[in-house]
Amino acid sequence: MAEAHLTPIEVGLTAAIVAVEAEEPRILVAAARSGTRAGLPFGPFDPLSHRTFEIGLRNWVAAQTAINVGYVEQLYTFGDRGRHARPDDTGAHMISVGYLALTRMSDNAAALREAQAGFEPWYRFFPWEDWRDGRPGILDQTIVPLLEQWVKIGKSEPLRPLGRRERLRHCFGVGGSPWDEEKVLDRYELLYEAGLVEEAARDGRVAGVARAKIPPLGEAMRFDHRRILATAIARLRAKLKYRPVVFELMPDEFTLTELQHTVEAISGRHLHKQNFRRLVESAALVEPTGETSTATGGRPAAQFRFRRDVVQERPAPGLRVGGRA
Amino acid sequence: MAEAHLTPIEVGLTAAIVAVEAEEPRILVAAARSGTRAGLPFGPFDPLSHRTFEIGLRNWVAAQTAINVGYVEQLYTFGDRGRHARPDDTGAHMISVGYLALTRMSDNAAALREAQAGFEPWYRFFPWEDWRDGRPGILDQTIVPLLEQWVKIGKSEPLRPLGRRERLRHCFGVGGSPWDEEKVLDRYELLYEAGLVEEAARDGRVAGVARAKIPPLGEAMRFDHRRILATAIARLRAKLKYRPVVFELMPDEFTLTELQHTVEAISGRHLHKQNFRRLVESAALVEPTGETSTATGGRPAAQFRFRRDVVQERPAPGLRVGGRA
DNA sequence: TCAAAAGTGTTATCCTTACACCCATGT
DNA sequence: ACATGGGTGTAAGGATAACACTTTTGA
Numbered sequence A, B: 001m002a003e004a005h006l007t008p009i010e011v012g013l014t015a016a017i018v019a020v021e022a023e024e025p026r027i028l029v030a031a032a033r034s035g036t037r038a039g040l041p042f043g044p045f046d047p048l049s050h051r052t053f054e055i056g057l058r059n060w061v062a063a064q065t066a067i068n069v070g071y072v073e074q075l076y077t078f079g080d081r082g083r084h085a086r087p088d089d090t091g092a093h094m095i096s097v098g099y100l101a102l103t104r105m106s107d108n109a110a111a112l113r114e115a116q117a118g119f120e121p122w123y124r125f126f127p128w129e130d131w132r133d134g135r136p137g138i139l140d141q142t143i144v145p146l147l148e149q150w151v152k153i154g155k156s157e158p159l160r161p162l163g164r165r166e167r168l169r170h171c172f173g174v175g176g177s178p179w180d181e182e183k184v185l186d187r188y189e190l191l192y193e194a195g196l197v198e199e200a201a202r203d204g205r206v207a208g209v210a211r212a213k214i215p216p217l218g219e220a221m222r223f224d225h226r227r228i229l230a231t232a233i234a235r236l237r238a239k240l241k242y243r244p245v246v247f248e249l250m251p252d253e254f255t256l257t258e259l260q261h262t263v264e265a266i267s268g269r270h271l272h273k274q275n276f277r278r279l280v281e282s283a284a285l286v287e288p289t290g291e292t293s294t295a296t297g298g299r300p301a302a303q304f305r306f307r308r309d310v311v312q313e314r315p316a317p318g319l320r321v322g323g324r325a
Numbered sequence C: 001t002c003a004a005a006a007g008t009g010t011t012a013t014c015c016t017t018a019c020a021c022c023c024a025t026g027t
Numbered sequence D: 001a002c003a004t005g006g007g008t009g010t011a012a013g014g015a016t017a018a019c020a021c022t023t024t025t026g027a
Helices: A053-065 A105-114 A137-152 A164-173 A184-193 A197-203 A225-237 A256-267 A275-283 B053-065 B104-116 B139-150 B164-172 B184-193 B198-202 B225-239 B255-268 B275-281
Strands: A011-020 A023-032 A042-044 A074-077 A094-104 A117-121 A285-291 A301-306 B010-023 B026-029 B042-044 B074-076 B094-100 B117-121 B286-293 B299-305
Touching: A011 A053, A011 A105, A011 A225, A011 A256, A011 B010, A023 A225, A023 A256, A023 B286, A042 A053, A042 B139, A053 A074, A053 A256, A074 A225, A074 B074, A074 B299, A094 A225, A105 B286, A164 A184, A184 A197, A184 A225, A225 A256, A225 B286, A256 A275, A256 A301, A285 B094, A301 B299, B010 B053, B010 B104, B010 B255, B026 B225, B026 B255, B042 B053, B053 B164, B094 B225, B139 B164, B164 B184, B184 B198, B225 B255, B255 B275, B255 B299
Parallel strands: A011 A094, B010 B094
Antiparallel strands: A011 A023, A011 A042, A023 A117, A074 A094, A285 A301, B010 B026, B010 B042, B026 B117, B074 B094, B286 B299
16 A cells, blocks of 8 residues: 655654743744744754654754753644745755754753854744733734735635634634634634735735735744744643643742743733642642742742652643633 | 755655444554454655645545545654564655544445455454443453563663653553543553563564563554554544544434444543533534434434534534543 | 732632433334 | 333532732842
8 A cells, every 4th residue: 555755755853942031931943144034943854863753853952952952742744835935945845843842941051152043032923922911912903904804805715614704713812702822823824824924925825915014923934933833832832731841941949930920921821820829739739949039029939849759640730720810 | 954864764644544333433444464464544645746744645545445534633743763664674764644534434335345445443453442341351351460560570761751650550540540541542652662562572672571471452553553543542532522523423413322422432431421411512512403313222312413613603612521430 | 118029818600520310212 | 011212400519710818028
């Protein structure tokens, strides 16, 4: 049933390497020189030198960036033709296996100075995803109106189970539907299909609206890297709720407020302080170190550390952040 | 940052095509001739003829099997060297992108007769996953004792965050931990690592126990196909709870009991009748057709159909099957 | 003494789970 | 009439969401 290939295929490993610093989730991007877009770091997968994707990934990340990644998880494999246009397109087809990796800023201070790469706040690429200061203005000022036009001019698309109107409702929480912070990828894909992000234009898609009238919707990235980043954010936001992955982003010791701010930074919304604390406590995810942090303005806060052994007790110890405010 | 490849890589698309018939979840397998193991259908991905993986997959499935697949979803990309040994190994490296596809038995009656493939109950490959008649005997008679030996002889593995004992507890619900029907892949991987499945021996792994003493643990498959199937089952069991995917496996009209039996078949456990019905009703996933099925022994049951429009109303209309019984 | 952030106690509500009973048909 | 599966009402318990208030420091 299997045949040999006719077309040469290259396999690249693309990594969304995440860290949180100064209450901002940040993503490692390859230096965007003047005129170039930012891009995620990636390396070729060579099956001869590396037994698995993950080993391959860890290897070239270590070699190229000297960054220490902890948690690593495969996201998705992207192979669409026409969604990774390269200036020097060789004709060879490229598929990329996307990975999510987590690291601690503090572990990499030195490494970053010499690398030709740096961590950028991820909301630069997705400004509409940051609801920590309330509903972002860009939604009602720009995105929703443009998408509503796109809904109006929409001819029926037989292969799509949902109509344009319903997709807009679900993805962007229009008309009574709640905002779901996990639908990061769905939102990006909708904007792409509507031709409203720069990548869509670059890939030759026509927008329903006059191109000149579309202001830039977040910073664009090279190839389909913004799509991979959207996948990474969505996955991380979801995983947060049932696995203790936040701690991969925290220093050894931290206060509960710092922990809460990190979760808020990632999920892009505010959490109820007391409920968050109760949750952390009842899940027994952390233990006090006894130390107390020299205040950041008010009363000193108790320091905590992650209890590495919870993973052995509870089946799904995440932080099921629930309600609003 | 990206370099060209040195090693030729082939990309295959491997499909776990699922249907449910006679209260058994079934998987399409390529005919296992005498002496050959069963295998999942797969085809090469040719980027020249197909713009995306999914199009490629649908195409060769249609061409090879004449089966009509509805729902399709990417699972994972498998690239481990040494986990897909082929008799005729060419030295070329092969990676496979695994896909889950759902279909209705009734749609394919004719197609199956001519194809050199058939649907096999998936619990033949994973007998320990079917808890519909209570905890399967193979667990306490064979699997757990063997894994306990493996725990005993285990030297510490520095790279693994969890010890062998804890992994056994979590995966197989030993010692107070509950059985989690979604951990299908984790369980298979544990058995593989412990050298207890045939595939592990074939890939050159040594078991901690004398090989002769290990009875076969479910039917083995070719290459790493059983691993892909485990991924598919796990994903489907999880997805069931927050997306209305069951209906991709149901005929147009069905009774609530048939629906329940289908969910039970997939998740491998019994559900509480009343709660299941309330759930379906409160989620407004179905509507009565008015018809009533000519009884299968007792009182005639009302027929229902899936309300295709729910997807437009509710954000996550699944069947969050909860408790026991 | 006042601002700023840490930290706690309590209640209303909903959802999940479990129980026990009645109904309509074929034999 | 009785066996078989279809179909329903209701109460207990736990988790969640929201409320307001006290405490400890630095300036």
